[in-house]
Amino acid sequence: MPEFMELKRETMVHPEGVLKDVFGLPSFRGQQGDIIRHVVDGGDAVVLLPTGAGKSLCYQIPALCREGVGIVVSPLIALMRDQVEALRQSGVRAAALNSTLTPEEAQAIRIELAAGRLDLLYVTPERLVSDGFMGLLSRLQPALFAIDEAHCISQWGHDFRPEYLQLAMLKERFPGVPRLALTATADPQTRDDLIHRLQLDDARVFSASFDRPNIRYTIVRKDNAKTQLKEFLRAHKDASGIVYCLSRKKVEETAEWLTAQGIKALPYHAGLDRSVRDANQDAFLKDEGPVLVATIAFGMGIDKPDVRFVAHLDLPSSIEAYYQETGRAGRDGLPSDAWMAYGMGDLTLRRRMIDEAASPEDVKQVERAKLDALLGVCETTACRRQTLLAHFGEHHAGGCGNCDTCLSPSETWDGTEAARKALSAIYRTGQRFGAGHVIDVLRGNKTEKVERFGHDGLPTFGVGKDIDVKGWQSVFRQLAARGIIAADHAAFGALKLEEKARPILQGQEPVEFRRDLAPTGRRRQAKGGDIEISASPEDEALFQALRSERLRLAREQGVPPFVILHDTSLREMARRKPSALDEMTDIPGVGGAKIARYGEAFLAVVAQHG
Numbered sequence: 001m002p003e004f005m006e007l008k009r010e011t012m013v014h015p016e017g018v019l020k021d022v023f024g025l026p027s028f029r030g031q032q033g034d035i036i037r038h039v040v041d042g043g044d045a046v047v048l049l050p051t052g053a054g055k056s057l058c059y060q061i062p063a064l065c066r067e068g069v070g071i072v073v074s075p076l077i078a079l080m081r082d083q084v085e086a087l088r089q090s091g092v093r094a095a096a097l098n099s100t101l102t103p104e105e106a107q108a109i110r111i112e113l114a115a116g117r118l119d120l121l122y123v124t125p126e127r128l129v130s131d132g133f134m135g136l137l138s139r140l141q142p143a144l145f146a147i148d149e150a151h152c153i154s155q156w157g158h159d160f161r162p163e164y165l166q167l168a169m170l171k172e173r174f175p176g177v178p179r180l181a182l183t184a185t186a187d188p189q190t191r192d193d194l195i196h197r198l199q200l201d202d203a204r205v206f207s208a209s210f211d212r213p214n215i216r217y218t219i220v221r222k223d224n225a226k227t228q229l230k231e232f233l234r235a236h237k238d239a240s241g242i243v244y245c246l247s248r249k250k251v252e253e254t255a256e257w258l259t260a261q262g263i264k265a266l267p268y269h270a271g272l273d274r275s276v277r278d279a280n281q282d283a284f285l286k287d288e289g290p291v292l293v294a295t296i297a298f299g300m301g302i303d304k305p306d307v308r309f310v311a312h313l314d315l316p317s318s319i320e321a322y323y324q325e326t327g328r329a330g331r332d333g334l335p336s337d338a339w340m341a342y343g344m345g346d347l348t349l350r351r352r353m354i355d356e357a358a359s360p361e362d363v364k365q366v367e368r369a370k371l372d373a374l375l376g377v378c379e380t381t382a383c384r385r386q387t388l389l390a391h392f393g394e395h396h397a398g399g400c401g402n403c404d405t406c407l408s409p410s411e412t413w414d415g416t417e418a419a420r421k422a423l424s425a426i427y428r429t430g431q432r433f434g435a436g437h438v439i440d441v442l443r444g445n446k447t448e449k450v451e452r453f454g455h456d457g458l459p460t461f462g463v464g465k466d467i468d469v470k471g472w473q474s475v476f477r478q479l480a481a482r483g484i485i486a487a488d489h490a491a492f493g494a495l496k497l498e499e500k501a502r503p504i505l506q507g508q509e510p511v512e513f514r515r516d517l518a519p520t521g522r523r524r525q526a527k528g529g530d531i532e533i534s535a536s537p538e539d540e541a542l543f544q545a546l547r548s549e550r551l552r553l554a555r556e557q558g559v560p561p562f563v564i565l566h567d568t569s570l571r572e573m574a575r576r577k578p579s580a581l582d583e584m585t586d587i588p589g590v591g592g593a594k595i596a597r598y599g600e601a602f603l604a605v606v607a608q609h610g
């Protein structure tokens with residue numbers, strides 16, 4: 001076992017004392033204080049808070065305040081590793097038991113555990129419920145059980161793990177030991193299900209808004225996705241971020257293309273060799289490969305706090321998936337971007353994936369509804385945040401000032417006439433052609449195909465010259481997003497009219513369209529004053545110098561930089577410019593152990609910049 005920095009064990013009684021001395025934080029955030037006191041007093045809790053809210057402290061502090069070791073059940077080994085490392089850096093006696101350990105290493109941890117020399121132990125669910133481990137624990141009377149990512153117990157959720165089901169037995173096996181279930185999963189079904197399955201019906205439920213005010217949502221019309229991505233990345237030079245693609249092939253192509261453009265990008269998908277995948281994930285965590293291009297195989301359990309952006313080159317399957325994936329940005333509360341390029345091809349592809357899947361029809365119905373809800377977010381002219389939160393049953397007044405529709409309000413236009421022309425052109429060409437040809441007909445282009453089918457003789461030929469090709473593409477996309485038309489996969493994407501088209505064709509129903517903005521539309525300045533970083537050039541330079549020092553220190557130990565100090569702490573340090581160790585104690589995130597270890601090194605950087 002490694003050497004631990006000696007913590008002042010006598011401060012370990014009061015949650016506030018632990019918060020300050022161990023974690024270097026001045027005050028609790030939101031309901032943290034209430035949750036922690038409730039658990040310290042022996043209560044069970046269900047903690048439903050969004051990513052980045054600070055759920056970890058809700059079990060870490062009670063574990064330090066109560067007698068005995070706190071047991072943390074976590075599904076992911078990468079997550080355990082980083083959490084344990086971060087705790088050790090703060091002087092906490094933490095360890096993780098999982099399948100990556102040699103038998104000797106595992107035995108060493110069991111000895112520490114049995115001797116009462118651990119404050120926190122992270123375990124996978126399968127380890128926890130193994131006979132040997134249960135026997136050992138029952139002789140110890142643990143301080144608490146924290147069940148992280150508790151939604152994994154629910155089949156409703158997207159990350160169901162059968163091993164989680166066995167955790168129900170903790171209630172009977174360890175009466176009197178407080179249990180906390182924690183998750184950032186928002187939907188009510190999953191919540192109810194996990195409370196029920198974990199037998200936490202009597203637990204106090206703590207929940208808060210799922211809004212992530214520091215994340216800026218932007219959904220652009222897909223034009224030339226790679227170039228658009230490159231343009232977007234320009235504003236995020238050297239920042240850590242994830243680019244999601246649907247397929248493995250696209251992941252690889254995109255990573256290669258970005259690299260060729262001089263942007264450090266690494267691929268991640270389940271088809272890569274395990275060692276390559278792990279190495280790329282590690283480089284990402286250690287800030288050595290800032291952009292990770294990935295399929296959704298990547299991300300669950302990654303709690304890197306300083307992911308500055310999540311970009312989607314393909315449409316996710318639902319709002320839940322979109323919110324979870326984008327939620328990986330900005331855990332540290334600093335301004336972050338959720339950016340997506342979306343076009344007609346995306347929605348056709350997603351519909352097709354549902355149609356062609358082997359699932360039963362009722363499942364498909366649910367999936368279609370979920371996709372439609374997400375398309376609604378893509379096509380809305382209202383505040384994106386308001387639309388997203390409404391999906392989770394949460395009211396937001398709108399006008400958030402930190403999404404694209406708020407920053408550059410998009411106009412609507414009366415598309416009744418255009419819609420009729422478009423639908424009529426689809427109908428008259430026999431519902432056998434894709435958007436490209438129908439647009440040629442509308443715009444009166446005498447292409448070879450138009451002449452071959454005699455479409456230049458149709459009454460709709462040339463009636464849409466007033467709208468350019470992009471404009472028509474936008475019309476077709478919006479008609480498809482609303483289910484007024486659909487692409488027939490069996491007929492190579494031929495557009496067909498749906499039932500909803502009838503009243504529009506007959507002129508009985510008006511249609512409003514969203515005016516697509518040019519991909520580089522000018523933006524208004526964001527509101528959200530408290531999260532905007534307004535560093536002076538000198539402070540910014542010092543911040544970058546502190547980051548380099550942190551990277552050096554992290555490499556020395558082979559750990560991710562964020563376990564040493566978070567960006568939020570370095571930003572504050574750059575602002576305050578401490579000249580002595582005791583001036584560091586008030587910087588959030590700089591606890592006693594961190595000052596002892598790294599104080600001098602950072603002071604030297606500040607002094608050099610003085």
Ligand code: ADP
Nearest residue numbers: 025027028029051052053054055056305331332
């Ligand atoms: P969650 O598990 O809810 O996603 P974390 O526990 O990872 O969130 O915490 C997110 C970030 O918030 C971390 O950078 C953490 O240091 C910071 N944090 C948590 N509690 C506080 C607090 N009381 N004051 C300041 N920062 C906090």
Ligand code: ZN
Nearest residue numbers: 383400403406
């Ligand atoms: Zn908004």
